[in-house]
Amino acid sequence: MTSRRARISPEQAGLPAGARRRVPGLRRSEVTALADMSVEYYAKLERGNLSGVSPAVLEAVARVLQLEDSERAHLLNRAQAADGSDALTRPRRRRTRDQWKPHRTLQWTLDAITAGPAFVRNGRMDILATNQLARAFHRDIYAAPGNQANLARFQFLDPASRRFYPDWDLFADIAVAILRTEAGRNPYDKDLHDLVGELSTRSEEFRTRWGAHNVRHHGTGIKRFQHEVVGELTLAFEGLELAAEPGLTMTIYTAEPGSPFEEGLRLLASWAATHEAPAASQQSTTS
16 A cells, blocks of 8 residues: 555645655545545554455545556455454465366366467466466476476576566566465465565565565466477467366467467477377376
8 A cells, every 4th residue: 555655646646746745656644635534544554454444445545546456456355354254364274286186177178278378377376287288388387396387486586487488577577466466365375475485585576576566467468478499479368267266267378360379389289299298108107
């Protein structure tokens, strides 16, 4: 809330700028006047004490701070987590990556998608299930065991990400925003706390972005990649929330029909069929 207050100018809020402003953005007194609450109460909210706050107050704050939909949802999630009821304040241990296995029909669905990479991830950005093309697409991530098939670890701790993501800064912003959103949704997730602590310790790029408190919904768009095997790929993506598995998202990448990138995915599928199949066969004979 403090960072969002700092980004709203008096003019944007419909107030005169005045002179000798000592803080960037709005003063607390200006926010409270616009939201019709006391400075003391608003200061408590900024300190993170959201227990018992009413939806009407949260909506007023979101309106004055001009929060985007994802930021508003994040604020509501934080308030729910601090609600004080047994269900919300009891620490929740979510299933770890090793404990969750895709249902066979979900794997069938992924395998039926053959024209583009398709994979399932959780809010911590662990890749939990893939089709064959997605595993070949993310071969850099699987190449280093230390990544633990986690997109955020790859982003900030693996030098290969700088080549794979030509728009590295954009991908870094997205990764941190996804983790920040998950932290608001599941504040007691120990695995998430451990991941954020690891990345904060080992990556200044992550630490700086984490401190910005940005959140976002990441459902559709266009991304550029530089794949080691097939070169440049510009792909559209759709993120689909799994109704049967709350908190998990299926992401599917596709190329524009008739584009060189569609041909690139075909080449990658052919490469995957010749390189992944022998490895899978060898694994099945040794298991």
